[in-house]
Amino acid sequence: MEDNIKIAQYMGYDTYESNGYIMVRYSDNNERTIQDTHYQTDWNWLTPVVKKIDSYSNKDTCISLNDDISDVYKQVVRFINNHKNT
Secondary structure, eight states, X not given: OHHHHHHHHHTTOXXXXXXXXXXXXXXXXXXXXXXXOOTTTOHHXXXXXXXXXXXXXXXXXXXXXXXXXXXXXXXXXXXXXXXXXX
16 A cells, blocks of 8 residues: 555555555545555556656657556556656
8 A cells, every 4th residue: 555655646646544544635625544445456546647658758758558457557556666866
């Protein structure tokens, strides 16, 4: 779930702890626990992240949506980890 926290934060969502749960605030009236995020298993969650990465990165870091979702997820996490360190 640590990687999903990083992805949510990269996407600009606030994360915070409440009653022992890590929460993600998507909007004023839309909050979920980090366990309810599905970046690693659902293209509907992961595709917007890939599109954001592609829009901010150069052609060398383009992530292909033709790969298996687990491979794309790993590429996304790797990009975010490297992006934080630059």
